Amino acid sequence: MTQAATIVTAAALVIGDEILSGRTKDKNIGAIADFCTNIGLDLREVRIVPDVTDDIVAAVNALRARYDYVFTTGGIGPTHDDITADAMGAAFGVEVYEDPRAIELLLQFIKPENLNEARRRMARIPRGADLVLNKVSKAPGFWIENVIVMAGVPSVVQAMLEDVAPRLSTGALTIAETIEVGNLPEGTYAAELAAVAMSNPGLSIGSYPSVVDGKFHNQIVVRGKDGALVAKAVAAIGAFVSRLHAERV
Amino acid sequence: MTQAATIVTAAALVIGDEILSGRTKDKNIGAIADFCTNIGLDLREVRIVPDVTDDIVAAVNALRARYDYVFTTGGIGPTHDDITADAMGAAFGVEVYEDPRAIELLLQFIKPENLNEARRRMARIPRGADLVLNKVSKAPGFWIENVIVMAGVPSVVQAMLEDVAPRLSTGALTIAETIEVGNLPEGTYAAELAAVAMSNPGLSIGSYPSVVDGKFHNQIVVRGKDGALVAKAVAAIGAFVSRLHAERV
Numbered sequence: 019m020t021q022a023a024t025i026v027t028a029a030a031l032v033i034g035d036e037i038l039s040g041r042t043k044d045k046n047i048g049a050i051a052d053f054c055t056n057i058g059l060d061l062r063e064v065r066i067v068p069d070v071t072d073d074i075v076a077a078v079n080a081l082r083a084r085y086d087y088v089f090t091t092g093g094i095g096p097t098h099d100d101i102t103a104d105a106m107g108a109a110f111g112v113e114v115y116e117d118p119r120a121i122e123l124l125l126q127f128i129k130p131e132n133l134n135e136a137r138r139r140m141a142r143i144p145r146g147a148d149l150v151l152n153k154v155s156k157a158p159g160f161w162i163e164n165v166i167v168m169a170g171v172p173s174v175v176q177a178m179l180e181d182v183a184p185r186l187s188t189g190a191l192t193i194a195e196t197i198e199v200g201n202l203p204e205g206t207y208a209a210e211l212a213a214v215a216m217s218n219p220g221l222s223i224g225s226y227p228s229v230v231d232g233k234f235h236n237q238i239v240v241r242g243k244d245g246a247l248v249a250k251a252v253a254a255i256g257a258f259v260s261r262l263h264a265e266r267v
Numbered sequence: 268m269t270q271a272a273t274i275v276t277a278a279a280l281v282i283g284d285e286i287l288s289g290r291t292k293d294k295n296i297g298a299i300a301d302f303c304t305n306i307g308l309d310l311r312e313v314r315i316v317p318d319v320t321d322d323i324v325a326a327v328n329a330l331r332a333r334y335d336y337v338f339t340t341g342g343i344g345p346t347h348d349d350i351t352a353d354a355m356g357a358a359f360g361v362e363v364y365e366d367p368r369a370i371e372l373l374l375q376f377i378k379p380e381n382l383n384e385a386r387r388r389m390a391r392i393p394r395g396a397d398l399v400l401n402k403v404s405k406a407p408g409f410w411i412e413n414v415i416v417m418a419g420v421p422s423v424v425q426a427m428l429e430d431v432a433p434r435l436s437t438g439a440l441t442i443a444e445t446i447e448v449g450n451l452p453e454g455t456y457a458a459e460l461a462a463v464a465m466s467n468p469g470l471s472i473g474s475y476p477s478v479v480d481g482k483f484h485n486q487i488v489v490r491g492k493d494g495a496l497v498a499k500a501v502a503a504i505g506a507f508v509s510r511l512h513a514e515r516v
Contacts, residue, residue, distance in 0.1 A: 032313075034473075035471055035473055035490070036473055036475055036488065037296075037300070037313075038300055038310045038311065038312075038313070039300060039304055039310070039441070039443065039490065040297060040300030040301035040302075040303070040304045040310075041443065041445075041475075041488060042475065043297040044296065044297070047286075047293065047315070048289060048292040048293070051286070051287055051288060051289030052289035053289075054289070055288055055289045061287045061288070061289075062287065062317060062322075063287075063314065063315065063316055063317075063322070064281075064286075064287070064313075064314065064315035065312065065313065065314050065315075066296070066312065066313035066314075067312055068311060068312075069471075069473070073311075073312070095453055095474070095476065096453045096454045096457045097453055097457045097460055097461070097473075097474040098457065098460060098461035098464050098465070098472075099464070099472065099473045099474060128454070132454070134454060134455075134458070135458065136453070136454045136457030136458050136461075137454035137457075139457070140454075154478065155483070170475075170476075171476055171477060171478055172478075173478045174478075192288070194288065194290065196290075204344055204345050204346055204385070205345045205377070205381070205383060205385045205386035205389075206383075208345045208346045208347065208385030208386075208388070209383070209384065209385050211346055211347060212346070212347035212385075215347050215348070216347070222284055222318075223347075223348065224283075224284055224285055224318070224346075224348045225344070225346040225348060226285055226290075226291065226419075227344065227419075227420055228420060229403065229420055229421075229422045229423075234404070239285065239290060241284070241288065
């Protein structure tokens with residue numbers, strides 16, 4: 019890699035009281051993180067806010083100013099607590115209107131006589147936004163400037179991510195390699211790992227403990243845009259991990 | 268309830284590249300949300316930031332100014348990527364030093380001859396902080412002003428939450444009731460639900476669709492501090508849900 023890798027950044031904004039109360043355990047953050055990593059977006063920040071217009075507006079304005087893309091989830095259904103479209107209109111200073119393209123989509127799964135006022139809410143889109151389609155519910159999300167507004171139901175979010183993927187400007191993929199360290203304590207390899215990290219400022223090197231069957235189990239992950247650099251660091255780390263295991267026996 | 272209920276707010280700050288890359292699926296946010304709900308804290312916002320000092324400092328300063336408590340997870344181990352203690356020192360403008368109380372705790376599970384420089388990092392605590400104990404790893408978290416700094420491993424977070432729980436000033440519990448709506452579409456009850464929500468500004472009323480076996484399944488949740496108000500709203504909602512089900516048959 020002779021040129022600097024292109025970095026395209028992203029943030030996620032999860033909207034919903036149900037996540038903050040603990041009632042619903044979020045699954046969309048992990049899915050958006052995987053999606054970004056797989057297509058070459060660097061997810062840099064996530065926020066979770068309640069169903070409160072001012073909080074949504076403040077968060078989306080902070081995130082869209084700082085990152086290339088913002089993915090939001092939640093709050094675009096037909097009920098009174100679905101306030102995301104109006105909050106986005108407020109954030110962008112544009113009118114939210116009943117979009118005829120969205121009405122057409124809704125009519126694919128709702129009979130005209132059943133398209134009541136509540137359901138028409140799902141067609142309320144900020145002016146200037148593109149629609150984000152999904153094959154699960156038909157009810158669209160939307161894309162305004164660099165913000166992609168999606169539903170909250172994980173299977174619908176997945177369908178919407180697939181819809182927008184081909185239209186995103188992505189950057190260099192991040193290569194990630196995991197070194198299994200097993201039961202070698204972090205404190206025994208921290209100094210040598212720090213030395214590898216210090217001499218590789220272009221890489222993100224992390225040590226991750228977890229508890230498996232009541233015992234600590236560690237992994238080291240090396241991440242970067244340059245595969246050759248990642249491989250070299252992995253080799254250096256693998257060498258001292260092997261040596262430390264051998265010394266313990 | 269004749270007096271206004273006491274509201275004590277909280278936020279969570281999850282620190283770690285591994286969550287943003289998708290490699291680790293966070294379990295601490297849901298656990299902190301449940302913890303807050305169970306003891307009478309209102310969790311109002313969550314942020315996830317990378318292992319970058321400036322990002323951690325900016326996030327913790329924004330959150331601690333706005334909420335009564337901030338719970339952080341991640342970045343307090345012995346490796347170079349564990350920068351949370353230093354970031355908190357920077358955020359609060361205080362020195363981070365090797366705390367003799369923390370050294371004493373570490374010596375409960377590390378032999379003195381093995382207490383190397385990396386492991387001593389786990390005893391680096393911002394001056395003025397209290398220690399947060401945990402029975403899983405002994406390595407302490409800390410509590411500085413209104414910010415509670417915890418590890419990233421879920422079982423350690425759980426132990427640390429149990430340690431701090433008795434020392435938190437909590438508010439009124441939130442009562443939450445769920446009404447199973449089943450396959451009644453949101454669009455059929457949205458107007459009546461909005462009417463109940465409008466006449467109960469002190470309650471948070473949400474409608475939550477999920478997809479079960481490929482079919483939408485809805486629940487309505489009523490949340491509030493006043494049990495009598497919650498019960499009244501639940502009765503009103505239950506009445507129209509029953510009527511709508513009957514009308515469909």
